[in-house]
Amino acid sequence: MNSRKEQLAAFNRLLDIMDDLREKCPWDKKQTLESLRHLTIEETYELADAILDNDLQEIKKELGDVLLHIVFYAKIGSEQKAFDIADVANSISDKLIHRHPHIYSDVVADTEEEVKRNWEQLKLKEGNTSVLEGVPKSLPAVVKASRIQEKVKGVGFDWEHPEQVWEKVQEELTELNEEVKAGNKEETEKEFGDVLFSMINYARFIGVNPENALEKTNKKFINRFQFLEQEAKKEGKELADMSLTEMDVYWEKSKEFYK
Template sequence: MKERYNMEDLLRIVALLRDPKDGCAWDKVQTHSSIRKNFIEETYEVADAIDLEDAHLLCEELGDVLLQVALHTQMETEQSRFTFEDVCTGICKKLIYRHPHIFGDVKADNPEQALQNWEALKRQEKHRESVAEDLASVPQAMPALMRATKLSKRAASHGMGRSTQETTASLKKNADEFCKAAEQGDVQNISDVLGRLLFDAADLGRQVKCDAEEALERENRAFLYSVSQP
């Protein structure tokens, strides 16, 4: 046991754990699919540490995420498809390419302009020129409210977004329909209208710069606090 370790040490340890003959009985039989959920869970634990402003916990949880990266990379290295160096090369090239205001001669005097540059270059890089291609690339595994916000934002960037007035009107309409469906016990209609209502809420939140996912999580915490009080 050493006092300090680095990324090379982690990669060597993971390779040993994955060794077909002498490796760990659990680690060596895992696949991308079998530990997919682990990656998601570890990412949420990082988010919790950030919310708690706990530096010690954040350090630990970032290590767990790094382990997931190392495991998935080792699986691909075993198949001779790519290595950790390839992963590092890819992200470094991406960062340089998408920051022309740092590594080139493009100007970006504020965070919003820098983000617009990033998104424009990302679309070009991935050949997502049409609105259909751009929307289809939003990951389906995203939490639904987060995905709704992303979809409406990308649609708006192509000039296909709704105005605040249009979204507000739709939100009010769907809220009324949802209440009526709930009163009538119309299960199928309740589900359909609730979906539209939540999408409207996420879209309107985006328009007024209020993230729906974060807003709902704050309400979750407030509810938890209220019911846990004596």
């Protein structure tokens, strides 16, 4: 691994390159905070994919892309005389010190739960009017539900046992089934949302990340379906002309390779 001196030199090199690109490259010169936004979101998802795949080399590459965006935003901020990379680093450092009084002060927090509880209380003291204020509105719904539940848990609003949450899941499923049978579309949508929310809550209680779990299932389904397509093609068959029973033969076979 590189020494701290080498790490700082590498970061300084990136800052110098950013200065050059912003001055000389036609594409880089045109970028704004707004134009970079969607690209940053894309890069973040690519990093998330690499993490799920546990591909360390790809993670390194994607982290570089995300770091470039951070440096880029800071460069634009400095041009607008609003902030620079030092302000960005000092801002997060100050926040970390302030929100870790169990490390940098005399507050005691021996467990992860105590740390989270202190964190939420500190944010309220900083001026937040709600513990849910920090949940981004544009988060995907599954991630947002997880963050909401984690936030309210930080102030003690939570179930006590996984069994209670599972009972709630069963209750919501029953209510959903009743609305489906009644043919009430609007209420069915509401109850379906309640089922998903309660399942995400249950996932938290049993130590499962629902976003990761669903994405792994997505990838597994894609792999199995593409196997089905490839095997059918080898035999000169088109899926549209095959019966479900015929396709199911390949599907079952795919499970040997993609579990």
